[in-house]
Amino acid sequence: xxxxxxxxxxxxxxxxxxxxxxxxxxxxxxxxxxxxxxxxxxxxxxxxxxxxxxxxxxxxxxxxxxxxxxxxxxxxxxxxxxxxxxxxxxxxxxxxxxxxxxxxxxx
Numbered sequence: 001x002x003x004x005x006x007x008x009x010x011x012x013x014x015x016x017x018x019x020x021x022x023x024x025x026x027x028x029x030x031x032x033x034x035x036x037x038x039x040x041x042x043x044x045x046x047x048x049x050x051x052x053x054x055x056x057x058x059x060x061x062x063x064x065x066x067x068x069x070x071x072x073x074x075x076x077x078x079x080x081x082x083x084x085x086x087x088x089x090x091x092x093x094x095x096x097x098x099x100x101x102x103x104x105x106x107x
Contacts, residue, residue, distance in 0.1 A: 029093045033062050043067060079103035 001007045001014060013086040027035075039053045041057075049070040080103060087099040 033094075036062070036065055040065070043069075051074065076103070 001009060017036055040052045043050060043052045047070050051066065051068040051073070053064075053066040055065075059064055083101060083103055085099065085101045087097055090096045090098055
């Protein structure tokens with residue numbers, strides 16, 4: 001900011017400004033979780049034979065979101081029996097885990 005625009009500010013102030021700008025542009029993490037039921041509905045509506053499952057606990061707190069699109073389901077029988085499972089920890093405001101499962105090489 002100092003070099004490009006001649007504005008003097010601390011690193012912390014610049015960081016907070018960036019965070020506020022990203023929230024204004026993309027919405028907050030809480031907004032993203034609130035959007036999940038709508039996303040699940042739209043996925044089911046646009047992909048009728050797909051499997052979409054959104055699970056929350058009794059306090060309406062997110063547990064998991066599962067999606068298997070129709071194309072994946074139809075292609076699964078033609079895949080080799082090699083399954084790759086990978087996971088990563090998401091280090092944002094909500095400490096979650098992202099798991100993916102896929103098969104390598106279709107017949």
